[in-house]
Amino acid sequence: MKLLSRKAACNTHGQDSSYFLGWQEYEKNPYDESHNPTGIIQMGLAENQLSFDLLESWLASNPDAAGFKRDGQSIFRELALFQDYHGLPDFKKALVEFMSEIRGNKVSFDPKKLVLTAGATSANETLMFCLADPGEAFLLPTPYYPGFDRDLKWRTGVEIVPIKCTSSNGFRITESALEEAYQAAGKRNLKVKGVLVTNPSNPLGTTLSRHELNLLLSFVTEKGIHLISDEIYSGTVFSSPGFLSVMEILMDKKYSMNTEVWKRVHIVYSLSKDLGLPGFRVGAIYSNDDVVVEAATKMSSFGLVSSQTQYLLSAMLSDKKFRKNYISENQKRLRHRQEMLISGLESAGIRCLKSNAGLFCWVDMRHLLSSETFDAEMELWKKIVYDVGLNISPGSSCHCDEPGWFRVCFANMSAATLNLAIQRIKLFVQSTAAGSKQNQSYHQSLNNSRRKSLTKWVFRLSFDGREPDER
Ligand SMILES: Cc1ncc(COP(=O)(O)O)c(C=O)c1O
Numbered sequence: 001m002k003l004l005s006r007k008a009a010c011n012t013h014g015q016d017s018s019y020f021l022g023w024q025e026y027e028k029n030p031y032d033e034s035h036n037p038t039g040i041i042q043m044g045l046a047e048n049q050l051s052f053d054l055l056e057s058w059l060a061s062n063p064d065a066a067g068f069k070r071d072g073q074s075i076f077r078e079l080a081l082f083q084d085y086h087g088l089p090d091f092k093k094a095l096v097e098f099m100s101e102i103r104g105n106k107v108s109f110d111p112k113k114l115v116l117t118a119g120a121t122s123a124n125e126t127l128m129f130c131l132a133d134p135g136e137a138f139l140l141p142t143p144y145y146p147g148f149d150r151d152l153k154w155r156t157g158v159e160i161v162p163i164k165c166t167s168s169n170g171f172r173i174t175e176s177a178l179e180e181a182y183q184a185a186g187k188r189n190l191k192v193k194g195v196l197v198t199n200p201s202n203p204l205g206t207t208l209s210r211h212e213l214n215l216l217l218s219f220v221t222e223k224g225i226h227l228i229s230d231e232i233y234s235g236t237v238f239s240s241p242g243f244l245s246v247m248e249i250l251m252d253k254k255y256s257m258n259t260e261v262w263k264r265v266h267i268v269y270s271l272s273k274d275l276g277l278p279g280f281r282v283g284a285i286y287s288n289d290d291v292v293v294e295a296a297t298k299m300s301s302f303g304l305v306s307s308q309t310q311y312l313l314s315a316m317l318s319d320k321k322f323r324k325n326y327i328s329e330n331q332k333r334l335r336h337r338q339e340m341l342i343s344g345l346e347s348a349g350i351r352c353l354k355s356n357a358g359l360f361c362w363v364d365m366r367h368l369l370s371s372e373t374f375d376a377e378m379e380l381w382k383k384i385v386y387d388v389g390l391n392i393s394p395g396s397s398c399h400c401d402e403p404g405w406f407r408v409c410f411a412n413m414s415a416a417t418l419n420l421a422i423q424r425i426k427l428f429v430q431s432t433a434a435g436s437k438q439n440q441s442y443h444q445s446l447n448n449s450r451r452k453s454l455t456k457w458v459f460r461l462s463f464d465g466r467e468p469d470e471r
Contacts (some may be wrong), residue, residue: 008153014149018381019044019397026391036252041421042441044391046055046202046359047412048236048276050333054273054326058316065315068308073156075311082307085300086126087116095284098317101327102235107247109286115296118303118311119283120232120270121151123436124196127266127285128156128304130295131226137161137190138228141173143362143398143405145202145230149291152196161185161192162403167364168355173197173205173212178219194264195219200233200243203398203407204362205355207237213249221261228266232283235274235327238335247286263289273359274330280309319448334359334411337418341410344422348429359411363392366404368432377403388428389420 002009014020022044029333031039059066082088089111096109117123132138134157141146141163152158163181165171178195185192195216199208208216220227229246237243246265255261271285282305285296317323341361342352350368352361369376374396381394384406395405410418 010154012149013154014146014244017146017149017397018378019146020392021165022188022381022385022391022393024033024387027300032390033416038389040385040389040390040391041417041424042412043409043421044393045280045412046273046409048330048334048359049274049413050337051276051326051330052413053276054155054329055316056320058322062319063337065312068311079311080306083304084119084197085297085304087114087305088307088310088314090224090318091305091310092116094314094317095269095282096319098323099234099286101323103243103245103248107245107251109330113286113288113290115285115293115300116305117283117285117286117296117300118281118305119272119281120230120268121147121277122281122300122303123268123270123283123285124148124228126296127228127268127292128158128297129153130292131228132156132158132193133267134158135190136193137185137188139178139185139192139195140169141165141177141201142195143171143203143395143400143407145198146393146397146399148196158193159188159190161188161190162399162401163195167402167405169202169204171362173208173215175215175219182223192223192225192305194228196228196230197239198230198232199246200231200237200357203360203393203395204353205358205360206292206353206362207241207357208243208246209245210244210249212245213246217246217249217255217261217265219259220264224260226264227267228268230268232268232270232273233358234269236331236334236359238338239356241356241396243357250288259354263287263292265440266292273328280313281305281315282309337415340415340418341408341422343371344419345408345425348422350424350425352427360409361406363406363408364404365406366402366431369404372403374403379392380404381406384425384428388424390424 002353026040026042030036030249031041064070067080068074073110092111092114096111096114100108117126137159139161144163148160153160161184163173163177165177167171182192197208200206216227231245233245234245247267250262250265267286271280287293334395336337338361345352345363349366360458365380368380370379377394377396384390384392394408398407
């Protein structure tokens with residue numbers, strides 16, 4: 001008898017993707033400046049640790065919020081008993097105000113159309129459950145966030161069909177790519193229920209242009225399908241062009257008069273990235289369709305936000321001065337970090353896709369591949385993880401169509417650690433000098449001597465006690 005159900009055992013979860021394997025390798029040998037200086041530096045985790053001091057100083061000056069108190073009186077019992085899946089009204093109001101502030105107050109959100117969820121993970125899955133039946137499909141531009149295989153497909157039985165975007169136009173969404181994806185779904189006998197985009201994009205770190213958003217809205221209008229815009233990184237846009245939410249485009253008369261498309265656009269949001277609180281599990285769905293809001297609210301029972309979290313964050317986010325300052329200061333810090341990574345990589349001869357948002361860069365290492373294949377991408381990735389000591393995410397884990405691209409995170413570490421990571425990659429590139437004869441002989445000697453002849457900076461990392469070649 002099998003121990004697990006088919007659902008629990010089914011591998012559409014994607015945990016064997018190199019995206020998650022890299023995390024496992026990091027866990028085995030994590031870098032620490034004093035205790036493990038040769039360990040792996042985690043650059044595969046899109047966390048924002050740059051503005052904790054701003055949150056901490058707000059907490060220090062507002063002790064009631066974190067101490068379950070209101071006007072000095074304990075509200076512990078009230079919070080302990082609260083379990084309405086509609087959420088605390090004050091929190092929903094504060095959250096929509098924060099969302100508007102991020103969009104330069106050009107869009108306003110109605111708290112009645114907001115459904116609270118345990119992070120964007122839960123929001124995305126809930127929307128899949130609400131909008132599609134098992135075996136139906138959503139179209140997603142590639143490359144996309146590796147977690148979507150788990151979040152959108154695993155438990156719902158929904159299929160993902162890629163909208164293939166390429167480096168030839170900076171991975172922009174085109175009309176023909178949308179149409180081709182729709183046709184490809186048809187060939188697989190999959191009914192398409194919608195398109196899901198991340199804006200700003202994970203892993204590209206770019207925002208969708210007005211042209212792309214109009215293209216998407218025309219496409220979903222013509223096909224009579226949904227559009228989900230995962231805007232979890234909306235507050236991380238740090239340089240021009242600024243962020244344009246699909247909701248802002250929808251306010252244009254052309255769309256707002258068309259109730260069909262107005263109701264078919266849904267936004268996903270979370271405080272995991274913009275506020276750097278993935279552990280708090282705060283996410284939301286925003287929809288103009290009452291039917292979707294009602295269904296998602298019922299489903300949200302499986303992933304509610306705890307009442308003490310709602311209480312604390314409603315106080316924090318309704319503090320106008322705090323949120324305004326936080327948003328701009330956080331963006332400034334992110335921009336500095338991104339510039340630091342880009343210039344560091346450039347000095348190693350590595351270029352990034354031009355980006356203006358996010359907690360990562362989309363890095364072009366095609367010139368470092370031994371051949372233009374995904375096998376070569378894996379080979380390079382393993383070297384970077386085990387020899388160089390950096391966990392980055394290969395493009396193939398994001399379903400990128402072209403080998404040689406990697407997502408590299410910059411906001412989950414100190415500036416000193418980022419500098420060290422840049423030094424490591426520079427030395428690696430210098431010693432490989434890919435593409436040249438020198439490189440070929442380098443690779444040969446690497447194999448022959450089973451890496452024993454590598455220069456001092458290249459340290460061997462343990463992998464089940466075996467040499468990498470024996471795996
Ligand atoms: C595009 C995107 N959506 C959703 C998530 C999940 O976020 P959360 O921690 O809010 O569940 C992530 C996390 O990396 C993400 O990048």
